[in-house]
Amino acid sequence: MxxxxxxxxxxxxxxxxxxxxxxxxxxxxxxxxxxxxxxxxxxxxxxxxxxxxxxxxxxxxxxxxxxxxxxxxxxxxxxxxxxxxxxxxxxxxxxxxxxxxxxxxxxxxxxxxxxxxxxxxxxxxxxxxxxxxxxxxxxxxxxxxxxxxxxxxxxxxxxxxxxxxxxxxxxxxxxxxxxxxxxxxxxxxxxxxxxxxxxxxxxxxxxxxxxxxxxxxxxxxxxxxxxxxxxxxxxxxxxxxxxxxxxxxxxxxxxxxxxxxxxxxxxxxxxxxxxxxxxxxxxxxxxxxxxxxxxxNKTYWKDDLLEDAFSKNNDEAIIRRKKEMKRQLFKVVADQCGKLFDENILTIVWARRFAGYKRADLVMQNWDRFIKLINNTQLPVQIIWAGKPYPEDYGAIELFNQIMNRVKPLANCAVLTGYELALSALLKKGSDVWLNNPRMYREASGTSGMTAAMNGSVNVSLPDGWVPEFAKDKENSFIITPAPDELPVEEKDKQEASTLMDILENTVIPMYYNNQNNWLKIMKQASKEIVPQFDAGxxxxxxxxxxxxxx
The missing domain is CATH 3.40.50.2000 (Glycogen Phosphorylase B;)
Structure with a gap:
């Protein structure tokens, strides 16, 4: 025995x-x-x-x-x-x-x-x-x-x-x-x-x-x-x-x-x-x-070098380490998709279980506006999706494949397979923005944004699940204002997609390129405030x- x-x-x-x-x-x-x-x-x-x-x-x-x-x-x-x-x-x-x-x-x-x-x-x-x-x-x-x-x-x-x-x-x-x-x-x-x-x-x-x-x-x-x-x-x-x-x-x-x-x-x-x-x-x-x-659990998810840079408030070291982590993620993008991403470009990641209510495609609901965002050479972006649908959830699988097909011709968009602990960690460490846009009250908690914040990825999120207990708009994250509860689902999706694009176009992307001090301030504030409250201890x-x- x-x-x-x-x-x-x-x-x-x-x-x-x-x-x-x-x-x-x-x-x-x-x-x-x-x-x-x-x-x-x-x-x-x-x-x-x-x-x-x-x-x-x-x-x-x-x-x-x-x-x-x-x-x-x-x-x-x-x-x-x-x-x-x-x-x-x-x-x-x-x-x-x-x-x-x-x-x-x-x-x-x-x-x-x-x-x-x-x-x-x-x-x-x-x-x-x-x-x-x-x-x-x-x-x-x-x-x-x-x-x-x-x-x-x-x-x-x-x-x-x-x-x-x-x-x-x-x-x-x-x-x-x-x-x-x-x-x-x-x-x-x-x-x-x-x-x-x-x-x-x-x-x-x-x-x-x-x-x-x-x-x-x-x-x-x-x-x-x-x-x-x-x-x-x-x-x-x-x-x-x-x-x-x-x-x-x-x-x-x-x-x-x-x-x-x-x-x-x-x-x-x-x-x-x-x-x-x-x-x-x-x-x-x-x-x-x-x-x-x-x-x-922060011990498991954190990057030691980035944490050290945060603790010393060393902006130069934070920027350097973040770019190194982006390069590690981009090796996977190149290997899977044959696309070479640039560590100097703002990188947005949407990664979690694929389910309809999580709205993986919300950012591309207005396709013309999405393409304009993707093709903006003055304020460039890169977007990565990843996640696993249930193997018999054919609607979610269809959405996954639809996104794959739509972004296949776009050199700065990628869909990765094999979303498990290792890829999840690479995505959190290698992203600048962690995108979370579920339909309100459908996400019991969600935890991916916690580990993203531990690794210098800024949350852009609807205030559902754990997020209202942490997020302060433009201080440690960016909040997508929800559409009124009484609206039909389709109208909510449309309004929230528009609000999301407004935030990206008018606030998030310009700040990343034009006001690095502000961006670093938000990143550091998120890293500081995510623990101990959202550490599993x-x-x-x-x-x-x-x-x-x-x-």
């Missing part, structure tokens, strides 16, 4: 002695460990890194995805092509622990692997796999692809994460005081705990929940019949679940159930906390919903104070 000393390798700080198990479907810890898709994973990875730095008594529970999320490649026409390629990780420790989880009333064998803290500087992370010889092919496929398209497979993934994670902790004789569900994927954990304690209040004493989804359609739900058939409710019958949680109807909503099982829940920004309370507050029996704003500490130590 693997010992607790083997797991942690450090003695937890007394401040953080409460034992916590942190359940998440994805963790972005390192470029080499491809078990994440986007923002949820980036957040979980930074949380574990800061938990390690603070020596917290926290372990992560996740899944070992054989094919990861997917590899974003190009087809013969240089358009996006998702590929599923087997991954192997020789740095994971095989714990030798194999146990069974009931799925569809049949035992599925689960093997546990450990990412030790010293490997990448993270709190210990257990990863569960069903891709072992004891299982048939169907059971092995449960941990093949993150967010598998097949509904039954997705449900089985939640079972392995929630029930399997709880079982593993018992086998290890680790009894967390707090089980933290990062999003609702691990919900079956609660039915396992209910079977153990036979009392909803006992479950509430142990469970906290973080919701990340501010729109109803994005909160996962499935039919009661299928869930019962899949053993989702562990030993409970459908009518017992409805009675226990006061949830009628044919469809079972993961987020609503999590809010009824948890002792406390949080949104991931102040705005999102308000949105979540409005979304769910009318339902009887839900827990308190507070907010803990997302953050990112604050987040990890706040979870203990607000969520863990109050149950």
């Amino acid at each position: 693997i010992s607790k000393n083997d797991i942690f390798g450090y003695k937890p700080d007394k401040k953080y002695s409460t034992p916590v198990a942190y359940f998440s479907m994805e963790f972005a810890i390192d470029q080499s460990l491809k078990i994440y898709s986007g923002g949820l994973g980036f957040l979980a990875g930074s949380h574990l890194r800061s938990a390690y730095e603070l020596k917290q008594n926290l372990v992560g529970i996740g899944m070992l995805w054989k094919y990861g999320y997917y590899d974003q490649l190009r087809d013969g026409n240089a358009l996006m092509k998702p590929e599923f390629i087997e991954k192997n990780y020789f740095f994971l420790v095989d714990t030798g622990i194999v146990f069974t989880v009931p799925v569809h009333d049949a035992p599925v064998h689960v093997k546990a692997f450990l990412l030790k803290p010293e490997t990448f500087g993270s709190a210990p992370l257990f990863l569960l796999s069903t891709d072992i010889e004891e299982n048939d092919e169907l059971s092995r496929s449960i941990t093949h692809k993150l967010y598998d398209l097949n509904e039954a497979t997705r449900i089985a993934q939640s079972l392995v994460l929630g029930v399997g994670g709880a079982m593993l902790l018992e086998i290890l004789q680790m009894e967390p005081k707090v089980y933290h569900m990062n999003e609702g994927h691990s919900l079956p954990l609660n039915f396992y705990l209910y079977a153990k304690y036979k009392n909803l209040d006992e479950v509430k004493k142990r469970v906290v929940f973080t919701t990340h989804t501010p729109e109803m359609a994005g909160n996962e739900s499935h039919g009661y019949g299928l869930l019962k058939e899949m053993s989702f409710f562990y030993h409970l019958q459908e009518h017992e679940v409805k009675s226990l949680l006061g949830m009628d109807g044919d469809s079972f909503n993961y987020t609503l159930a999590a809010l009824k099982f948890a002792g406390k829940a949080n949104g991931v920004s102040k705005i999102h906390g308000e949105v979540a309370r409005k979304m769910w507050g009318s339902n009887p029996g839900i827990c308190e919903i507070t907010s803990v704003t997302n953050a990112q 604050r987040l990890a500490d706040e979870y203990y104070k607000i969520m863990y130590n109050v149950l």
Whole structure:
């Protein structure tokens, strides 16, 4: 049996002695460990890194995805092509622990692997796999692809994460005081705990929940019949679940159930906390919903030379280092797109998960105006897009490819593939402007702009998610004024696209070229104000104070 000393390798700080198990479907810890898709994973990875730095008594529970999320490649026409390629990780420790989880009333064998803290500087992370010889092919496929398209497979993934994670902790004789569900994927954990304690209040004493989804359609739900058939409710019958949680109807909503099982829940920004309370507050029996704003681990994301230049207020060194980082990014642009970008030219980056509401193409909505911006040789710009759509989100894939096709003839515009931790870091370090223009109230938090600010990239953003807690227009960022809420979506898009172009044409681009002192002042102010508030050390500490130590 693997010992607790083997797991942690450090003695937890007394401040953080409460034992916590942190359940998440994805963790972005390192470029080499491809078990994440986007923002949820980036957040979980930074949380574990800061938990390690603070020596917290926290372990992560996740899944070992054989094919990861997917590899974003190009087809013969240089358009996006998702590929599923087997991954192997020789740095994971095989714990030798194999146990069974009931799925569809049949035992599925689960093997546990450990990412030790010293490997990448993270709190210990257990990863569960069903891709072992004891299982048939169907059971092995449960941990093949993150967010598998097949509904039954997705449900089985939640079972392995929630029930399997709880079982593993018992086998290890680790009894967390707090089980933290990062999003609702691990919900079956609660039915396992209910079977153990036979009392909803006992479950509430142990469970906290973080919701990340501010729109109803994005909160996962499935039919009661299928869930019962899949053993989702562990030993409970459908009518017992409805009675226990006061949830009628044919469809079972993961987020609503999590809010009824948890002792406390949080949104991931102040705005999102308000949105979540409005979304769910009318339902009887839900827990308190507070907010803990997302953050990112500065130690992982920062550039040491740029940070040193910022700390010494050395403008010459800041400019020099920023150009060096731009050249590193532009090597990737040249390699992928055959376009040579110039480190002396203002570079705008839009990079995050491709989803319709994030509006990757907002800057080009008025095509004539966009082309005029791109062709301005007096105040030149370069623009880069990157990000991964869900592999079955055909609308987002079509938008990705449409942008690719439209900018293919433009020497100063590029679309990059392979948006993972490494490319994300290059883009944040190599950009001058970090563009963020989602439809208002759709971005629960967003975190990419935080790490951009840590690396001297100035946010140009709508005031959604975390942004209002940080941004001061023309002091540490540039704010795109939202269109009135009551307008139709199309009119909002049109107005906000126009406002965005006004800001770029009249303020951002001229300042970069004509008032370098002002530009540097904004860049330095952003770097100064982004920490400690948006460093994940604050987040990890706040979870203990607000969520863990109050149950």
